[in-house]
Amino acid sequence: xxxxxxxxxxxxxxxxxxxxxxxxxxxxxxxxxxxxxxxxxxxxxxxxxxxxxxxxxxxxxxxxxxxxxxxxxxxxxxxxxxxxxxxxxxxxxxxxxxxxxxxxxxxxxxxxxxxxxxxxxxxxxxxxxxxxxxxxxxxxxxxxxxxxxxxxxxxxxxxxxxxxxxxxxxxxxxxxxxxxxxxxxxxxxxxxxxxxxxxxxxxxxxxxxxxxxxxxxxxxxxxxxxxxxxxxxxxxxxxxxxxxxxxxxxxxxxxxxxxxxxxxxxxxxxxxxxxxxxxxxxxxxxxxxxxxxxxxxxxxxxxxxxxxxxxxxxxxxxxxxxxxxx
DNA sequence: AAACAGGGGTTAA
DNA sequence: TTAACCCCTGTT
Numbered sequence: 001x002x003x004x005x006x007x008x009x010x011x012x013x014x015x016x017x018x019x020x021x022x023x024x025x026x027x028x029x030x031x032x033x034x035x036x037x038x039x040x041x042x043x044x045x046x047x048x049x050x051x052x053x054x055x056x057x058x059x060x061x062x063x064x065x066x067x068x069x070x071x072x073x074x075x076x077x078x079x080x081x082x083x084x085x086x087x088x089x090x091x092x093x094x095x096x097x098x099x100x101x102x103x104x105x106x107x108x109x110x111x112x113x114x115x116x117x118x119x120x121x122x123x124x125x126x127x128x129x130x131x132x133x134x135x136x137x138x139x140x141x142x143x144x145x146x147x148x149x150x151x152x153x154x155x156x157x158x159x160x161x162x163x164x165x166x167x168x169x170x171x172x173x174x175x176x177x178x179x180x181x182x183x184x185x186x187x188x189x190x191x192x193x194x195x196x197x198x199x200x201x202x203x204x205x206x207x208x209x210x211x212x213x214x215x216x217x218x219x220x221x222x223x224x225x226x227x228x229x230x231x232x233x234x235x236x237x238x239x240x241x242x243x244x245x246x247x248x249x250x251x252x253x254x255x256x257x258x259x260x261x262x263x264x265x266x267x268x269x270x271x272x273x274x275x276x277x278x279x280x281x282x283x284x285x286x287x288x289x290x291x292x293x294x295x296x297x298x299x300x301x302x303x304x305x306x307x308x309x310x311x312x313x314x315x316x317x318x319x320x321x322x323x324x325x326x
Numbered sequence: 327a328a329a330c331a332g333g334g335g336t337t338a339a
Numbered sequence: 340t341t342a343a344c345c346c347c348t349g350t351t
Contacts, residue, residue: 043334141335147347148334211345216336255336276334321334 001083004091018166021095022085023076023280027069027122030100034076035122036069039094042123042318043145044265046136047179061089061129064163064175080166080175092267095125101312107305107312112286116319125314127267131224132179137261138253151210159184162247169241185221190214194269216253223251236268241302244269256298264310273301273309282320 001008007024027033040048040056048067055068059255074190078090091097097108104121108114120305139151160177180189210217223229229251236244240262248259260274275297283297284290287304305312319325 137334138336142333142344143335144333144348150347209346211347212336212343213345249336253336257335261334272347274334278334317334 003083003087004097006086006091006096008083008086013079016079016165018080019082020077020079021081021090022070022082023078023086023090026076026094026096027072027074029096029098029124030122031109032100032117033073034069034120034124035120036067038120038123039126040067040319041112042120042314043321044314045126045128046149047132047156059163059176059178062091062178063089064162064181066166068197076214082166092127094199095127095267098125101311103308103311107288107308109304112287112325113312113316115325116316119323120315120318123314123318125267125270126265127177128265130233130262130266131182133262133265134220134254134258135179135185135217137258137265138220138251139210139213140261141213141253141255141258154209155180159188182221182224185217187223189218189221191218213253219252220254236263241272243271245272256294264313270310271302271307273298273305273313275301276317278317279313282316 001010006026009020009024010019010021012018013020036054036056037050040050040058045058048056051066055066057064057066059065063085065081066077068077069075070077076094078086081090100121105115108117135155135236136148136152139155142149142266143151156177156179160182161180163175163178165173165175220229236247239247245256245259245265248254248262249256254262257274257276260272261264263269264272265275275283275294279301280294280297283300284292288296289298292300301309301313
């Protein structure tokens with residue numbers, strides 16, 4: 001069946017009985033193919049887990065799926081998904097409307113970027129839920145990745161809704177938890193009532209795991225839930241990066257770095273390169289010098305990589321962090 | 327064993 | 340511009 005330009009088929013998994021889909025020839029979307037590992041382990045997402053080499057488990061829009069490549073290395077396999085899901089969720093989520101060849105051409109301007117792209121130019125830029133990226137990256141401040149993962153997982157299991165395998169196929173297997181919405185967080189997060197309703201005396205109140213980030217989460221959730229902050233993606237996308245950043249910084253716990261991550265990872269704009277410690281180190285080493293300030297680094301990435309700065313960051317960050325060329 | 331440093335930062339002074 | 344912030348983890 002042709003959906004949005006892709007040949008997609010659906011059948012039932014012989015062992016689980018769950019519906020699964022095959023998206024033909026996704027590897028053509030980049031000269032580097034479709035890199036599953038690079039996509040999920042490049043720091044842009046928190047909640048995807050490796051279940052085996054080349055196969056990752058995650059929850060998006062209430063669907064718990066496993067994602068891998070077919071044995072031919074060309075087709076995308078999504079378990080516990082239907083053709084409708086492909087159209088409604090996965091096409092956008094995996095940025096499948098974008099061929100990376102022209103972007104790569106524009107962004108591989110030097111030897112370093114060429115190596116970076118050779119290494120991870122098959123990683124897809126995920127288009128994730130705005131609120132999920134928002135809360136996740138608020139929690140990321142001054143934290144290392146394993147702990148961020150722990151925090152976000154706890155947040156979901158405490159406040160998210162239970163997600164089951166495809167309901168229309170009768171299976172009531174618990175697959176995990178959704179990311180909690182702003183209403184739930186505004187009303188329940190880290191309040192006495194919230195912890196009691198989780199039935200956990202060991203919950204966030206007795207053992208506040210997020211420390212000084214707790215009030216950030218609650219305040220931001222309240223701003224969104226109350227309507228004090230209204231997400232206007234079109235406006236954020238069409239204004240300058242500077243303005244968009246400033247708008248998001250109205251939210252508690254959101255500074256420039258977190259704002260940039262949210263704008264990029266929720267797919268609102270692709271011209272932003274979030275400056276974390278790795279990016280900073282990398283840019284200083286290859287393009288500027290040790291004394292370069294954050295603002296100079298930000299300006300450099302905007303000028304040098306232009307409207308594709310987000311893709312550049314995705315690819316070189318992954319390369320820098322795992323290959324340590326610096 | 328107990329102190330220490332530092333982590334994908336933001337806030338308030 | 341700078342220190343303080345909560346908590347966890349890995350290191351002396």
